[in-house]
Amino acid sequence: MAIVKMRDMLKEAEEHGYGVPAINIFNFESAKYAIRAAEEAEMPVIIQLYPGFDKHIPLKIAVDMVHDLALKASVPVTMHEDHSDYAQAVAGIGAGFESVMIDGSALPYGENVALTKSVVDLAAAQGIDVEAELGHVGTGSNLSDFTDREKFTDPEEAADFAEKTGCASLAVAVGNAHGNYVKLPVLDFDRIAALRKKLSIPLVMHGGSDIPFEQMQKAVRLGMTKFNIATEYQRCFYRNAAKFYESGKGRDVYLAGLMALEGPCKEFVKAKIAMLNPGGYKLP
Numbered sequence: 091m092a093i094v095k096m097r098d099m100l101k102e103a104e105e106h107g108y109g110v111p112a113i114n115i116f117n118f119e120s121a122k123y124a125i126r127a128a129e130e131a132e133m134p135v136i137i138q139l140y141p142g143f144d145k146h147i148p149l150k151i152a153v154d155m156v157h158d159l160a161l162k163a164s165v166p167v168t169m170h171e172d173h174s175d176y177a178q179a180v181a182g183i184g185a186g187f188e189s190v191m192i193d194g195s196a197l198p199y200g201e202n203v204a205l206t207k208s209v210v211d212l213a214a215a216q217g218i219d220v221e222a223e224l225g226h227v228g229t230g231s232n233l234s235d236f237t238d239r240e241k242f243t244d245p246e247e248a249a250d251f252a253e254k255t256g257c258a259s260l261a262v263a264v265g266n267a268h269g270n271y272v273k274l275p276v277l278d279f280d281r282i283a284a285l286r287k288k289l290s291i292p293l294v295m296h297g298g299s300d301i302p303f304e305q306m307q308k309a310v311r312l313g314m315t316k317f318n319i320a321t322e323y324q325r326c327f328y329r330n331a332a333k334f335y336e337s338g339k340g341r342d343v344y345l346a347g348l349m350a351l352e353g354p355c356k357e358f359v360k361a362k363i364a365m366l367n368p369g370g371y372k373l374p
């Protein structure tokens with residue numbers, strides 16, 4: 091069907107009350123199975139790449155590969171560059187991503203504003219959308235990162251940040267964190283509601299892996315739109331590959347293992363698409 095702009099995909103989702111999973115890929119199969127899952131679910135999908143992986147897959151190769159799959163897909167697909175510093179964002183703009191993230195969340199407020207604005211200005215010339223982050227989304231292995239409300243995004247500050255930077259979407263800290271959680275996360279729903287009220291741009295949830303189903307659906311209902319899923323997708327590949335190779339099936343044929351991952355990994359993505367669509371919206 092089409093490669094679509096991030097802003098158009100998220101606007102559609104907001105209008106129709108569903109969230110879009112942003113699946114972190116790491117090879118050809120992880121991209122192909124996520125897009126196939128979206129086709130079977132008949133819903134859009136965001137494919138994203140963490141630029142720190144560029145020694146494993148060069149940015150341009152990942153973009154070209156995903157665009158080739160997207161052009162042949164029956165559903166909208168967009169390609170996003172995940173957590174980037176300035177140089178990575180510039181490289182991502184050059185490589186042809188529809189959207190890039192500039193992550194200045196560890197910087198003091200004024201520096202995050204200045205850095206984000208500089209990338210927004212650069213990306214705008216190419217029609218590329220910029221996701222920013224305010225309030226630091228930490229790691230799930232550090233309990234205080236997702237329980238200490240001092241670290242969460244302040245709605246007033248977020249509104250000021252969006253206005254000053256012109257970012258297209260904003261990643262927020264609302265009780266979520268990256269990687270494996272040491273304790274079941276509990277999202278701050280009052281804060282999500284307050285952020286939604288204060289901001290007109292789409293809200294992004296990082297660390298969407300392992301957040302319980304009901305909490306994810308509530309976050310969608312409160313107006314969050316893009317949900318990053320990396321840890322759980324990696325785990326799905328790892329566990330199913332381990333199971334296949336340990337079973338002795340297709341012995342010594344590495345490709346057989348990659349192909350055996352299609353079923354379970356597609357089911358995983360389809361379950362996320364369904365979870366993020368509590369109203370059961372269907373594309374026209």
Ligand SMILES: [Zn+2]
Binds near residue numbers: 173
């Ligand atoms: Zn993230």
